[in-house]
Amino acid sequence: MKIYKTEGKEQLLQFLAGHPDEQFTVEELCAALRGKSQTAQSSVYRRLRELCEGETVRRFRNEEKQCNVYQYIGQECDCKNHFHAKCVRCGRLEHLDCGDSADFAKHLLREHGFSVNCGQSLLYGVCARCAAAGGSRP
Numbered sequence: 001m002k003i004y005k006t007e008g009k010e011q012l013l014q015f016l017a018g019h020p021d022e023q024f025t026v027e028e029l030c031a032a033l034r035g036k037s038q039t040a041q042s043s044v045y046r047r048l049r050e051l052c053e054g055e056t057v058r059r060f061r062n063e064e065k066q067c068n069v070y071q072y073i074g075q076e077c078d079c080k081n082h083f084h085a086k087c088v089r090c091g092r093l094e095h096l097d098c099g100d101s102a103d104f105a106k107h108l109l110r111e112h113g114f115s116v117n118c119g120q121s122l123l124y125g126v127c128a129r130c131a132a133a134g135g136s137r138p
Contacts, residue, residue, distance in 0.1 A: 008039055009047045016057060016072035021092045023060060023069035055079075060093070060122070080119040087127035094127065 015032055016024070024032070026044050033039045048070050051057035058079055062069045071093060073079055082101035085094045105116045 006047075008033075008043060009050070012039075012044065012047050013051065013056065013072075016051075016070070017074070020072045020074070021094070023062065023071045023091065023093055025062075025065065025067055025069055029070070058119075060084075060120075082118055083121045083123055085123045085125060085127070087130055088124050089126055089130040092127050092129075093122075096123075 011033055012029065015029070026041060026048070029044055029048075030039055030041055033044070048057060048059070052059050052070075056072065056074060057070050058073050059068050059070055061067075073095070078097065079095065082095060082097040083104070085096055086092070101118055101121075105118050108114045108116050
């Protein structure tokens with residue numbers, strides 16, 4: 001599939017790249033882009049699908065909102081091989097790409113026979129910034 005560069009797609013990508021630690025619903029993205037272009041929701045869905053296929057944006061399931069959310073990961077991120085940590089207070093999502101994720105996934109497979117989909121694995125807790133602002137309990 002050939003991926004075209006359009007003004008609307010570039011605006012969406014610039015917005016997401018400007019907020020790399022945040023996740024957005026399609027509705028939130030449409031609201032953020034309003035005024036910059038006449039972006040229809042169906043166009044945003046199409047652009048997000050292309051960006052996800054190109055592995056520049058990741059789609060995650062937000063169980064609290066019961067919807068999908070999207071986050072910029074850039075071309076150089078290897079999300080398939082590491083876990084992610086999500087702060088239950090501020091919503092920030094961090095890539096745990098230090099190598100320990102892969103080691104833990106190998107441990108789970110070797111010792112427990114459980115194959116983990118690292119790219120879709122989220123650990124929920126409280127980030128250092130929120131913990132410093134007011135305790136560590138979720």
